[in-house]
Amino acid sequence: LKITNENMLSKYNSIYLLDLKTNALVDISQTVNEYNFTMTNTSSEPRFKILTSAGVTTGTENVNSNLNAVVVDNKLIICNNTSQNGTVSVYDINGIELLNQHYPKNTKSVVDLKLHKGVYLYKLTNNDGNTLSKKIILN
Numbered sequence: 001l002k003i004t005n006e007n008m009l010s011k012y013n014s015i016y017l018l019d020l021k022t023n024a025l026v027d028i029s030q031t032v033n034e035y036n037f038t039m040t041n042t043s044s045e046p047r048f049k050i051l052t053s054a055g056v057t058t059g060t061e062n063v064n065s066n067l068n069a070v071v072v073d074n075k076l077i078i079c080n081n082t083s084q085n086g087t088v089s090v091y092d093i094n095g096i097e098l099l100n101q102h103y104p105k106n107t108k109s110v111v112d113l114k115l116h117k118g119v120y121l122y123k124l125t126n127n128d129g130n131t132l133s134k135k136i137i138l139n
Contacts, residue, residue, distance in 0.1 A: 001048075003033045014079075016051040016108070018072060023110040025051075025077055051077065067124060071136050076111040076122060078103050084126040090136075091121045 003017065017026045017035055026035050028050075039047065049072055066081040069088075080086060083105050090099040090113065098120070103109040113120075113136075120136040 001035045001037065003028045003035070016077075018049045018051055018075075018077065018110070020045075020047055020049065020073060020075075023075065023112065025108045025110055027108070049073070067126060067130055067132050069122065069124060069132065069134065071113070071138075074113050074115060074138065076113055076136075078109045078111065078124060080105060080107060080109065080124075080126070082106070082126055082128075082130070084128045084130070086124055086126040089123045089125070090115070091123070093119050093121075 001017075014027065015029045017028045017033075018024075019026070019035070019037060022037070024035075026033070028035075037047075051070060051072065067079070067086075069076055069078045071077075076088065076090070078088060080103055085105050086103050088099070088101050088103055088111060089097055091097055098115070099111070099113070101111060103111075103124075115136075115138055117138050120138070122134060122136060124132040
């Protein structure tokens with residue numbers, strides 16, 4: 001797969017390709033990018049999603065441009081552009097912790113949530129104490 005973009009960074013801060021089969025998250029913000037994969041003709045499942053960050057923040061959560069996350073297809077994609085490792089916790093609406101997992105510094109991580117339909121909260125906490133909390137709604 002060869003991806004070429006022109007002038008996309010004037011509208012979006014970042015552009016990523018998410019491989020839904022392997023959970024690979026590839027930064028495709030550069031002018032020309034290549035991503036190699038193997039696929040058979042027997043699957044009709046969607047394979048890829050393009051994710052963008054438009055630089056607009058909504059809500060009242062703690063905003064840190066170096067630590068962000070998005071939920072796509074029951075996967076939490078963590079963009080940790082800091083020099084600190086961190087921990088992600090996911091809670092149900094009653095405050096019960098359902099997941100607690102570490103994520104590395106200076107990288108993007110994909111966490112398979114495996115959650116049912118409902119409302120959840122996630123909290124990212126870096127080792128330096130920076131946090132980001134947001135609500136997840138799965139339909």
